[in-house]
Amino acid sequence: MTIRHHRAVGALAAASALALTLTACGSGSDGGDAPAEEVSAEDVAAALEEGGDLLVWAWEPTLDKVVEEFEAEYPNVNVEMANVGTGNDHYVALQNAISAGSGVPDVTQMEYYALPQFSIGESLADLSAFGAGDLESTYSPGPWGAVTDGDAVYGLPMDSGPMALFYNQKTFEKAGVEVPATWDEFVDAAKKIHAYDPNTYITSDNGDAGFTTSMIWQAGGHPFEVDGTDVTVNLADEGSAKFAEMWQQMIDDDLVAKVPGWSDEWFQSLGNGEIAALVTGAWMPANLESGAAPASGDWRVAPMPQWTEGANETAENGGSALSITESSEKKALAYGFLEYANAGDGVATRLAGGNFPATLADLTDEKFLAEESEYFGGQKINEVLSASATGVVEGWQYLPYQVYANSVFPDTGGQAYTGSTPLKDALGAWQESIVTYGNEQGFTVSE
Known part of the structure; x- marks a missing residue:
């Protein structure tokens, strides 16, 4: 595959x-x-x-x-x-x-x-x-x-790519960590996993625009509003701020492996358990099977962590x-x-x-x-992934120039991962770039 x-x-x-x-x-x-x-x-x-x-x-x-x-x-x-x-x-x-x-x-x-x-x-x-x-x-x-x-x-x-929590059960058990149902529990689990082994992280992120927007989406954010050629950009809205505050804690406490996604190192870390989880789209199983084959039988799928306990609010990714x-x-x-x-x-x-x-x-x-997945220890993973599809928060919009916006994320929003800029400010820099470019291309972009 x-x-x-x-x-x-x-x-x-x-x-x-x-x-x-x-x-x-x-x-x-x-x-x-x-x-x-x-x-x-x-x-x-x-x-x-x-x-x-x-x-x-x-x-x-x-x-x-x-x-x-x-x-x-x-x-x-x-x-x-x-x-x-x-x-x-x-x-x-x-x-x-x-x-x-x-x-x-x-x-x-x-x-x-x-x-x-x-x-x-x-x-x-x-x-x-x-x-x-x-x-x-x-x-x-x-x-x-x-x-x-x-x-x-x-x-x-x-x-489709409704999001879920893919996690290495073997690593979680060794670290004595329960599967997190909320984002507060996710942060706590990240701390325990990293304390168990300094070389092991709950997840990775070195600045990915698609992950960032999907997380804001799940948090109820609407940073991009489009009506024809009229565009509004607000990467400081409630959902964006909620994600930035939580993820900043992950960055500050060194709880996120800054390994480039889809690199050989990334797949190796997924295969040996040093990256213990991913929050990503439902298309991920085939990629784990082919790229992290040594971990066959160790991985499982759980619902995406929630901002409110007991909710079923998800987003699409991919x-x-x-x-x-x-x-x-x-x-x-x-x-x-x-x-x-x-x-x-x-x-x-x-x-x-x-x-x-x-x-x-x-x-x-x-x-x-x-269907039972051998890679995921015989788990019926489609039950979890299909349930996620029913919970996708409605009303999300992409920019009419999202391809460009994503391409400049590493030089703006991604600077939060170098430690030089808080994520909130980095999202502000991304917004500035998005607004400037959109107006240059003939859109009417407001903030």
Whole structure:
């Protein structure tokens, strides 16, 4: 299984390739057969029967099998899969193709945090004309909220990342630590684990924008509010402040391993128990199985620690959708592929390959919930992860230039992890950078 994660990128690369979001508006609006009115299911079926070529840009490995089965069912369709890079590399290539007006794929994978940057630039087709809005009840609220803007639908969810606590039971038991149910208990557990062994930490974080925003999300924060091109940024709101105060204590008391995520050292520490827990998305099990194999049987999954004892409030971390580009000349055919992959038979294929579903039917399926994981000591981990999906706090919004914002986090918010800047002030520096950039790109950004 290919490891899936968000990659840190340099601000310069993000700025050069993903800037000028507003000036790019309409770049694909004159291309293709963009539907001005509803396109019926019969029209989509006819397009699938007639066939044609589709270019799909994606890095998700389970899609290869989906394409194979899709082409077998619709033999007149030829799907060309291209992996132009993961994360930011993918978005740079896509923006370059859109700007050039050449080589743009019909279908593109879009992580939820990145989708607004392309939808506001009118680079993605609104799928509501195809009746995509009728699929709302198919998906869990978090992913559905990430692909919609009012009545507009800019993609169909492919997977989801409701957050949970992944922990090394062996290390916890050696340190005499109970599984924390609240964040206060998490801090106490962190102290006990580090006291048990100075080389062992409850978790790691060297400044990750995705983790930070997900934690603020769970804490009830709404630091980004977007209404068209009007943006409000407040990284000192109640949820942001609540997270910053708690996590500052973790930093001050040296309770967080400052090991770069997804590095060899990180996986080694996960495998030998020196990093004893992660609070992350439901897509993590396959990554632990492949990257921290020596710890097989030691790890377990528990609900995400809560700010209020007994609550079930979670957030999303990661996950992606498939979208149709506005410049595609084969939108009906492309929508047929999206429906198959993300709402039809392709879903089961991807789940068999290790994906965590965004589809409610699968999240509540008894067979799925009853699956026992050998890596997690025979635990039925899907029961915990599916319960997390039902608790995702509603109302979260990403910036319409979140890709850029995340890229500059290491030089702003990330400075809290060097010990030179309190996290509260570091978030303020991140806010300043976000506001300045947004106004330079033509948004109206207020604080």
